[in-house]
Amino acid sequence: MKNIFIKEILKDGQIGQEVKVRGWVRTKRVSKAFAFININDGTTIHNIQAVVDFESIPEEQLKDVNTGACVCISGILVASEGSGQAVEVKAQAVEVYGKADPEKYPLQPKRHSLEFLREIAHLRPRTQTFSAILRIRHALAFAIHKYFNDRGFYYLHTPIITGSDAEGAGEMFRVTTLDMNHPPKNEDGSINYKEDFFGKETNLTVSGQLEGELGAMALSKVYTFGPTFRAENSNTSRHLAEFWMIEPEVAFFELEDNMDLAEDFLQYLVAYAIEHCNDDLKFLDQRNAEEEKQKPQQERSELGLLERLNFVVNNSFVRLTYTDAVEILKNAKKKFQFPVDWGTDLQSEHERYLVEKHFRKPVILTNYPTEIKAFYMKQDEDGKTVRAMDVLFPGIGEIIGGSQREDDYDKLKQRAHAVGIEEESIWWYLETRKFGACPHAGFGLGFERLVLFVTGMSNIRDVIPFPRTPKSAEF
RNA sequence: GCUUCCUUAGCUCAGUAGGUUAGAGCGGCUGGCUGUUAACCAGUAGGUCCUUGGUUCGAAUCCAAGAGGGAGCGCCA
Structure with missing residues (x-):
């Protein structure tokens, strides 16, 4: 048999x-x-x-x-x-x-708390909830490759170990083979990284984007899908120190094209899950409904899990500029803990208000002030804003962050200088603007945040098999 | 990094104006039950009350430090 x-x-x-x-x-x-x-x-x-x-x-x-x-x-x-x-x-x-x-x-035929299951992460895949999540996670990962492959994108493997500390996306994890107790020193007492494995300081990647852009400048349509590391001391239900990120990068795309891609991509992925993970989603939908019953009336969400997923597939996202969003927030009756002012970044409470109260659907915010966004984003003609876009989802917040990239060599160099990035550390990135530059755009999708949304779970530690968070790397 | 909450049986939790033998449900074990659906019924065993130190005649309960976990904020995906 x-x-x-x-x-x-x-x-x-x-x-x-x-x-x-x-x-x-x-x-x-x-x-x-x-x-x-x-x-x-x-x-x-x-x-x-x-x-x-x-x-x-x-x-x-x-x-x-x-x-x-x-x-x-x-x-x-x-x-x-x-x-x-x-x-x-x-x-x-x-x-x-x-x-x-x-x-x-430890696993009884009864309901266990998610916190307890997190402490037995080696056994929790045997529960209904986690096996369902892991199957959905797989389906979404597969759908991502299928989506891009079907549309002529090439999967580009960007490095996990990076010598660039200029990406500006957050604190990094150091990669070294030096003896921590007796590191080689320079004359001034600082550590001599020339003796380290790579002959320079190296870290785990915080983003594959810069290398992704190099790929797009040759293959036109590329995407990366790999592990990403942030050494931020972030203690929230939406952050991990090790997570997976998808970063498409496309030559000849401008901001509008980028938004179209992001919206179509997300809708495709959610629709794929609805079609291929029906049994698991039905189970999570029921589980979600039971959880909701425990909450006080006003905290309950109006739609069930499957209804939320279908809603995202069937409704186009709202697109508006940062400037318009600030106007809406200033005129909102709700009292915010943090005041809204043009030029400052929006707080979680502001984003939540726009998505969950004002528009009640996914929102793409664009054209943020230059000062609060990364150096590589393309500057608008007015000189005040850049062609950035953030896709905001209910309950998740920012699920995608992206932009059209600055393709003007001088402007890019000037912005890098303004935020204190040394030219020598990104010489190779700058050279793409010297040799055959073109308009291009891309974005980063946090994979676990997508899985969070699709499964209806509320803590990101429950949608990755073995979560890494500050003070926690068991299993 | 900041604020705040929690830690009592294998699991979920009750138990404080400080009081002697620490409670329930589920799970385990034993027995019963002709087809069950997280089966049901009866009986029974099971505890360093997170750790360390302190206050007290006496601490699960009060205080301090530590460990682990959650939530919110900041940062971001």
């Missing part, structure tokens, strides 16, 4: 077929003559039920078949006499691959 997994049995299994069900026991219910064992192998949200008749298999053999144990049950696939499932396995033999001491196994 060939290897067969539960998803395949439930989808293609024939009544009367001999099957071997392997997986982890979710629950066992015992009565006088029968035992019912629910087994899951993670290939699907659904369990398969095995029925053990004590006339053919003595109850003694089920002693070690407890919640969490890994078992192999051979038998015949039959139509279920019970009402909860169409088919079930009439057991002929029960083998226990791996026991799970029921006194010690």
Whole structure:
């Protein structure tokens, strides 16, 4: 008998077929003559039920078949006499691959808090919620590659280790092979990085964008999809020290094209999940609805998870400039903790107001003041703003940040200088503006923030298998 | 980095005007139940009350420090 997994049995299994069900026991219910064992192998949200008749298999053999144990049950696939499932396995033999001491196994057939599950991240993929999230995470990652591939983008592998400390996207993790206790010193007492592995200071990447631009200046349409590291001491439900980011970069694209791409891309991904992760999303939708019931009336969201997803697919995003957004916020009746003023960056509360209260749909804000955005963004004619765009989602905040890039050599050099970036450290980046420069644009999508939105979870630590956050790198 | 909350049985939680033997539900174990769906019914075992130090005749309860976790803010994706 060939290897067969539960998803395949439930989808293609024939009544009367001999099957071997392997997986982890979710629950066992015992009565006088029968035992019912629910087994899951993670290939699907659904369990398969095995029925053990004590006339053919003595109850003694089920002693070690407890919640969490890994078992192999051979038998015949039959139509279920019970009402909860169409088919079930009439057991002929029960083998226990791996026991799970029921006194010690932490996962019970009951609801656990997400905080508790985070502390047992090595076991939480065995829960319904996390296996559903991980399957959706996979589907979204696959859909990202499919979207770009179908549209002629090339997947560009940008470096994980970078010698550039000029990207300005945040604090970085140092990469070194120097002996931390006895580092080589210069005459002035500073550390001599010339003796380090790469002969210079190196860090983990905070963005693949600059290298992505180099790719776009040759292949026209590229994207990156890789791990990204930020050593920021950020303690929020929306930040990770290690996360995955998708960064398309396209030659000949201007800001409008960039917005069109971002909107189409997000709608495609959400639609893909709705189509391909239906069972898992239905489960999370129900879970979400139960969570909402616990909240006070005014904090509940008006739409359920699946309704929210469909809403994003079926409604175009609002596009407006930073300047117009500031006007709306200034005229808003709501009292904000932080005042709104042209020239300062918008606070979370302002973004939330625009997305969740004022427009009630995803918003793309554009043309931010030059001073609050990165040096590489293309300057507008008025000299005050740049062609930046942030895509804001309900409950998530900024899911995408992007811009048309400055392609004028002198302007770019001047902005880099103004924010204190040394020309020598990005000479290669500047050279693309010297040799065959062209208009181009791109953006960065935080993968986990996308997964957060699609799964309806509220903490980013619950949508990555093994989260890395300040003071936490277990597992 | 700042503000704030939490830590009691394997899990979810109750328990403070400081008082002697620390409680419930689920889970475990034992028994019952003819097909169950987080099964049900009865009985039973199970605790360094996060750690260390202090106040007190007496601390799960009060104080201090530490550890772990959550939420919010800042930074951003």
